[in-house]
Amino acid sequence: MFKLGIVGAGIIGRDHSAAILRNEDCELVAVCDTVLERAEEIAAAHKAKSFTDYKEMCEQVELDAVILNLPHFLHHDVTVYFLEKGVNVLVEKPMAMSVEECDSMIAAAEKSGAKLAVGHVQRYYSAYEEIKKIKESGKLGELKMITEVRNVNYLPGRPKWFLDKKLSGGGIVMNYGAHTIDKIMYVSGEKVVEATSYLSNPLSDDNVEINAQILLKFTGNITATVTYCGCPDTRAYETVFYFTNGMAKAAGGSDFCVFENNQWVNYGGTTDLLYDQLVEFVKFLKGEESNIVTPEYGREVIAAIEKIYAD
Known part of the structure; x- marks a missing residue:
């Protein structure tokens, strides 16, 4: 069973937690949010631990993977942090704010051996x-x-x-x-x-x-x-x-x-969008054929958006 953490306990974070609750291959063990009450609300249903600092969560809890539901400007830094710690990551779309950030995230995954996926649901x-x-x-x-x-x-x-x-x-x-x-x-x-x-x-x-x-x-x-x-x-x-x-x-x-x-x-x-995505993410973690979005694909999406803004 994969031990999962959630960083970002807003609406999408709650929906991810509900999907995890229904998946026999996963267990939610930690929830992090800058507002402790929001983290505690989700954690209670899973008997998980609550945090306001994602680094403390990573240090104190054994994690196989994290799901990141964060403001766009945090996607790169938080993703790279967990990858460097050897934790697999599913980051919500958009993958990052630039192709340059995407490349950095891909490099971090390749260097650490941890897996990275993007949440295009x-x-x-x-x-x-x-x-x-x-x-x-x-x-x-x-x-x-x-x-x-x-x-x-x-x-x-x-x-x-x-x-x-x-x-x-x-x-x-x-x-x-x-x-x-x-x-x-x-x-x-x-x-x-x-x-x-x-x-x-x-x-x-x-x-x-x-x-x-x-x-x-x-x-x-x-x-x-x-x-x-x-x-x-x-x-x-x-x-x-x-x-x-x-x-x-x-x-x-x-x-x-x-x-x-x-x-x-x-x-x-x-x-059942988030549940279906979670099923594919689990396959990805197991090394099975999966329809999850790879970071290379997520980078192509950001490259297209950069073309739109550059015009």
Whole structure:
């Protein structure tokens, strides 16, 4: 049984702890958060130890792996610390704030022999897994284009670090773009080679964007357009994959539909994102074939985001 620790006991940390509770291969033995009460709340359900300092947690508890749910600016340093201690790491997306940081994390994993994975969970929605199968089967011909539109009232409730580019690495592109790029790379099997973008923040003086219109070119002669609008209260979330003989459309979850033979066919699915990811992470730790996101892949996502910001 793998002894796991969690660093960062917010909403995502609680969800990770619930997934661990249901996995027979894992045991949560330690929880760390700068707010002790939050760590204690999660730890109590697992009879785990609580800490406010991740270094103390590492020194005092035997750990096989840690799950890091932290502000983006902490991803690199905390990941490298645990890797250098020989502890395997699953770090939430985005992997880091720059390709340079990603390279440093990969080097630390290679030097220590500890394993590093990145938490891109939306690939585990059954919609994207099924659309990937459609793409690989050739059922609808060749994949040529992708469009994604996502509207959300982005600013309310965000912590201060989220709205400071030095701490977050960017705005809606860094946050949601990491999901979008992963989904497209996962389904297509290709990577971003060019990016054109227009970014803005019409609602505040924060130095992060909340609106984005992006054109991406992928290897394999595939293109994608991505539109994020962080202004409206009305939500929209739709990703469409255009093939030579049909289309597949997902709405940000497990359900999706396919257009073939001049009609739409609806499909349902079930998804348990963090549990499914944990299953893959355990396989990764065991040295088995796994669908977990490798650090090299996570680096490609950050490289694509850097191309968007550089335009």
